[in-house]
Amino acid sequence: MKKDISTEEKIKQAASKVFVKKGLAGARMQEIADEAGINKAMLHYYYRSKDKLFHSIFMEVVKEFTPKIIGVLNADLPLQKKIERYVEEYIGMLKNDPAIPLFIFNEMKNNPKEFIEKVGIVESGVLDKLNDQLIEEKRVGNIRFISVHEFMINLVSLCVFPFLAKPMFQGIFNASDDEFYKFMEMRKKSIPVFMMAAIS
Amino acid sequence: MKKDISTEEKIKQAASKVFVKKGLAGARMQEIADEAGINKAMLHYYYRSKDKLFHSIFMEVVKEFTPKIIGVLNADLPLQKKIERYVEEYIGMLKNDPAIPLFIFNEMKNNPKEFIEKVGIVESGVLDKLNDQLIEEKRVGNIRFISVHEFMINLVSLCVFPFLAKPMFQGIFNASDDEFYKFMEMRKKSIPVFMMAAIS
DNA sequence: ATAATATTTAACCAAATGGTTGAACTTTAT
DNA sequence: ATAAAGTTCAACCATTTGGTTAAATATTAT
Structure with a gap:
């Protein structure tokens, strides 16, 4: 080894x-x-023990995974650029570790508390900057109104869901791994277009 | 009992x-x-055996779950109405069985073959009608071009992902079950608006 | 050098777990 | 009525599995 x-x-x-x-x-x-x-x-x-080992690994995976995702949100970028970079980075990451989301969601449902306690606190306030940005863009008439909650969950949905549904996607569309990843590569561009059109 | x-x-x-x-x-x-x-x-x-029991249950759950989802797609409805009904039905279903998607995706990854064999075949051609509809709506200028693949995965992502991420959502936004379901109830209306804007 | 400490291993152990059995009990067929 | 078939259960069994132990080996401190 x-x-x-x-x-x-x-x-x-x-x-x-x-x-x-x-x-x-x-x-x-x-x-x-x-x-x-x-x-x-x-x-x-x-x-x-097995539980202690798992807990340690789970926390490490989450701790390594989440900062990369929320980092871009606080960057000083115009909305469109921010979306583009967010999608680019998120999908890029998931291409390297496509099984992580299912792992996290799956085991989080079995023990929601510990995750909330250890990670949840960190996240509060992390959407403030984005929230201001959405309000400002709406004020100047670039976008229609959308709440940060809705904006974020839609954005994350579009990036992450295909990886969760990867086996089903490949089954229904009869796609190889290569084809799946090529599809996701295309989504790096199509998701920002989709998002911007949706809120304009 | x-x-x-x-x-x-x-x-x-x-x-x-x-x-x-x-x-x-x-x-x-x-x-x-x-x-x-x-x-x-x-x-x-x-x-x-346990495996046989599981297999039987899994197939039953999938068989009961998927038809409801694809049924609307072939309905004879204008695009917007179709999206509205699809979202309404899908989220309505998931409110009753919020754990089903994680169950299916999770166990499908462990055994992609059997699912593809037994369910995958049924699905082929199911998107043809929707495909024609998207092409026609594009031709008359109601929407921009979007592939059926992209359209479908975006639509499903927006409906299903929040249920997969439910514990994380509730943790980060400090939301009760009631609040989560109220949020999803709102999404029955906001997702169609979001989708239509995105492809217009 | 050598005593003390930390690391590694093979062999074990007890509990949990999927699965079986043979007898008892019910239902159905004649 | 009664034989046959189907159903249910308590007790059992073999294997798997998380976890332990005691001895051996390597490392560090004096």
Whole structure:
């Protein structure tokens, strides 16, 4: 396996891979150990229990995933550019880790509290700047009225949903992985056009 | 429990409830039996194995879920009315069964083949009528060009994604169940407006 | 060098879990 | 009425699985 990295790092990488793929209930400690190329007892030596290991990995994944997404929202950019960059970055990220959203939503439903406690607080106020921007653009007549809530959930929906529905999409449209990703690449341009038209 | 329905029906209802809530890996046969108020051996008597039971339930859920969604698409309605009815019906359905999409997408990723084989075939050609409609509306200048693929995935994204992200939405915006459903009720009107503006 | 500490492993363990069995009980057919 | 078939259940079984242990090995401190 990976030889030059610490055991703990091996565990993190292996656990992340297995948990994201199979979820908490579907993952096996032995499988994680095999994936890391170490003895199963090491998992308990470093993380005590499966739940603790999962919790640690889940938080790490979320912590690495969310900042990139909300970063652009506070940038000092005109609305259209902001949408373009947001979509570009979000879809770009998901192309590298297409299974992350399902992982997060899936396990969040099983334990909504801890996520809200640890991540929820950070997010409050993060939409203020965008909110002001939407109000200002409406005032000068560039866009019609739309609430930040609605704006954000529509934008995120358009970017993320296809990845959640990837297997279904590929099944119905009989599309290969390549074709799916090509489709998403096109969406980097079509979503901003769609969004801007929708609020104009 | 329910006294006047057959054992098999009790099993179906209980298994559906538990599987949708916990997934294949997270569900326990004993829990299903308890939920149905019957002996665990009955599950095997009627369905042989956990996998068989799950497969049966999964197919039933999908088979009951998808027709309602695609039915409207072939209706003989002007585009705007079609969008309105589609959104209305889809969100209405999801308000009754908010966990279904996550269940389907989640377990479909674990076994994409069987879904594609059993359901995928049915879907082919189902978008033809809508496709013609989009082309015609474009020809007469009511809308700009948009492919059926793009149109459909955008429409479905806007309807379904909020239910997938429900726990996250409620966490970030600190919203109760009531508030979430009120928000979705509003979306029955705002999504068609958003869609029509986006493609006009 | 060597004692102390940290890391790693193979072998084990107890609980959980999917699945089976044989007997009891009900329903249906004759 | 009664034999046959279908249904239900408590007790059991084998395997899987998360977790432990005690000894071995490597690392660090003195």
